[in-house]
Amino acid sequence: MERGSVTTPFGRRPMTLALLKGQLDIARSSNPNAVDKWHVFRDISEARALLGLGDRALAVLHALLSFYPEQQLSEGGRLVVFPSNAQLSIRAHGIAGSTLRRHLAALVDAGIVIRKDSPNGKRFARKDRSGAIEQAYGFSLAPLVARAEEFAQMAQRVVADRQRLRLLRERFSLARRDIAKLMSAAIAAGPPADWQTLEQRFLELSTVIGRASSAPELEATVHALDEFRIYLVKLLEIHLNSENSSTNDHQNEHHIENPESDSINESERAPEALPGEKSPSHLTELRTRQTIFPLSLVLRACPDITMYGPGGTIGSWRDLISAAIVVRSMLGVSPSAYQEACEAMGHENAATVMACILERAGHINTAGGYLRDLTAKARRGVFSLGPMLSALMKARGDAQLHGESHVAVARQPNERVRSSVVESIADR
Incomplete structure (x- = not known):
């Protein structure tokens, strides 16, 4: 299209800068290749939402294209079609006149076609003596040739977005199903947690999410559901590990050596590592040096944790570990921090540490940070529960228990652990 062939609309329709810009852009563009009009139509149909077109506008465009005799559109050909409104209405499945005019205007505004009006606003073609079209007035299809590549890219982007949305909806459905079944299994198994709050969050x-939700909204929700599912899996994993810890008697070798050791109930003695657990060699070596205090001694030093056990009582290491998980959540300790403590100290000592932290929760600013600090010291082999329990019992004024814990500490084989003064919960 030549710059001199820019046309203005007939009658009351105003000329706008947007219409002028569209015609100038078409004039500057160049596409030497012929394009298939129906291929371009399919691309526009895919990208109709980006172009602001409805189904009726596409029906009108289809009717306009049907009046062009060739299937290939090229810049060198005459790309003006000039059907009357009556003919267009028939090929557009009987669309009403006012509706037809409205959707023709939408096609023009979207830059799909360009009006080329005659002096009197009629659509017709003037032919020469040989019968060839010399001049035609109607709708120019030149934008379909000039913007064919643009329409193809828009269609590809729409298809990709639709595919992404479909995959996100699949992930949403799967995550929702997984969480529902995991929560049912968890509630039936009985690991302690605030299930009412978790169900409300779920x-x-x-x-x-609704049918009209966008991809970013859906992606954020799917991410939140994935985190929710990971939390439930970890909760059940810890519950299963605690069950294994309480049922494998052959692991119950390391316990406190004091005159009462022969009378300790079997439920008060627990394994240092879970069956099949693959720990680094230095952690395994460290756990063998970690003493597990009698459960009765732990409960006498830290009685507050008893109310968080199943049924408000603690009768075994399994009950203490379950109560520690509840306390961990209540004090805002992250699952990863507690899991690291279990790996470094063993599940029983990690639960004992949580009981101690609960006992002096009012004196600790960040329970999670405090636990990570103790875990780091345990990895270095400079942490012992003895001073921690001793300080708690001393604070309670229980001289008998205080003396009993010191006996246990004195009998630990590692001199560095014995001489280390840990930053205990009872720091004054």
Whole structure:
């Protein structure tokens, strides 16, 4: 299209800068290749939302294209079609006149076609003596040739976005199903947690998505559901590990050596590592040096944790570990921090540490940070529960228990552990 062939609309329709810009862009563009009009139509159909077109506008465009005799559109050909409104209405499945005019205007505004109006606004073609079209007035299809590549890229982007949205909806459905079944299994198995709050959070995440939700909204929800699922899996994993810890008697070798050791109930003695657990060699070596104090001694030093056990009582290491998980969540300690403590100290000592932290929770600013600090010291082999329990019992004024814990500490084989003064919970 030549710059001199820019046309203005007939009658009351105004000329706008947007229409002028569209015609100038077409004039500057160049596409030497012929394009298939129906291929371009399919691309426009895919990208109709980006172009602001509805189904009726596409029906009108289809009717306009049907009036062009060739299937290939090229810059060298005459690309003006000039059907009357009556003919267009028939090929557009009987669309009403006012509706037809509205959608023709939408096609022009979207830069799909360009009006080329005659002096009197009629659409017709003037032919020479040989019968060839010399001049035509109607709708120019030149934008379909000039913008064919643009329409193809828009269609590809829409298809990719639709595929992404479909995959996100699949992930949303799978995550929602997994969480529902995991929560049912967890509630039936009985690991302690605030299930009412968790169920409410699950309902909020499950109902926030509707049919009109965008991909970013759906992606954020799927990410939240994935984190929720990971949390539930870890909770059940810890519960299963605690069950294994309480049922494998052959692991119950390391316990406190004091005059009462022969009378300690079997439920008070527990393994240093879970069956099949693959720990680094230095951690395994460290756990063999870690003493597990009698459960009765731990409960006498840290009685507050008893109310968090199943049924408000603690009768075994398994009950203490379950109560520690509840306390961990209540004090805001992350699952990863507690898991690292279990790996460094063993599940029983990690649960004992949580009981101690609960006992002096009012004196600790950040329970999670405090636990990570103790875990780091345990990895270095400079941590012992003895001073921690001793300080708690001393604070309670229980001289008998205080003396009993010191006996246990004195009998630990590692001199560095024995001489280390840990930053205990009872720091004054």
